[in-house]
Amino acid sequence: MTARLIDGKAFAATLRDRVATAAAAFARDAGRKPGLAVVLVGEDPASSVYVRSKGKATIAAGMESFEHRLSADVGEAELIALVDRLNADDSVDGILVQLPLPRHIDERAVITRIDPDKDVDGFHPVNAGRLATGLEGLVPCTPLGCLMLLQDIHPQLAGLEAVVIGRSNIVGKPMAALLLQQSCTVTTVHSRTRDVMGHVRRADIVVAAVGIPGFVQPEWIKPGATVIDVGINRTDAGLVGDVDPGAAEVAGAITPVPGGVGPMTIAVLMRNTVVAAARRAGVAVDPAL
């Protein structure tokens, strides 16, 4: 059996089209475009590439893009002062501070400073709490993108066994919360789990967010299961995921790397920005977005 390849790139393009329609409707109703501010500290080449592609996607969706590049030795107080200015700026609906930040800056201090209603990354503890308790909020882009791909394959997620590998605040934990909200039976495994394989073997849905190239082995996959590979690992062999490519011979459906979850992350960021703009301005937005 060879798995169906889940075309995240194509799905993301469709989502970006719907976002553009919603952004145009917002501009008509509110008299201005939705605005996204992206803050990059330092010149990490990978981060620079992401920030540039976010800026391009923002403009392509008919939104305003504000880029703030700060030098790697900027002080924490100066970065927080910029966040304060963006919080107060009415033309800014979304604020994204690219992670990781240089070691001398406390990430938590910066993230908790962002107005939760402009927190399009969904990293603020207020949004994590809203997600955990089922309140409307802003949901982290990568896990929400994974959920959209899963819903496309499994219109009925309720009752399925889901295993999330990884428990970070930006991927694993919110992914587990979203799957639980969909009434999956959710297991989260991590570096202290005794028998990762034993858990993965029972899963109808596997989401791998580990950060180890090729970590998930083909023998762990239940035949026919859906596998979402969040991993982005730069190796000598190029960009590879957290799932061994041999898993495609066992799974029912699987996301490729690249072209799977990565493009969804950016499309959902666009989506979250329009949603944040509409809520802030008190105008309607396509509820299916």
Ligand SMILES: NC(=O)C1=CN([C@@H]2O[C@H](COP(=O)(O)OP(=O)(O)OC[C@H]3O[C@@H](n4cnc5c(N)ncnc54)[C@H](OP(=O)(O)O)[C@@H]3O)[C@@H](O)[C@H]2O)C=CC1
């Ligand atoms: N496609 C996209 O848009 C995005 C991709 N990524 C990619 O996703 C991957 C994960 O990212 P992120 O969540 O930020 O990474 P983190 O490093 O923050 O988290 C990794 C998680 O994997 C767990 N883990 C590590 N080793 C093992 C092991 N041997 N067995 C089981 N679990 C293990 C860790 O456990 P513990 O908590 O015990 O340490 C941790 O919870 C990375 O490759 C990253 O590049 C991330 C964000 C966006």
Ligand SMILES: Nc1nc(=O)c2c([nH]1)NC[C@@H]1CN(c3ccc(C(=O)N[C@@H](CCC(=O)O)C(=O)O)cc3)C=[N+]21
């Ligand atoms: N505040 C913050 N929010 C983030 O969402 C955030 C961040 N910081 N720091 C870094 C990670 C990583 N991330 C990715 C986004 C897009 C792709 C993506 O589009 N990947 C393409 C390939 C791109 C390439 O070739 O390098 C793909 O998988 O097809 C990957 C990874 C967002 N992150």
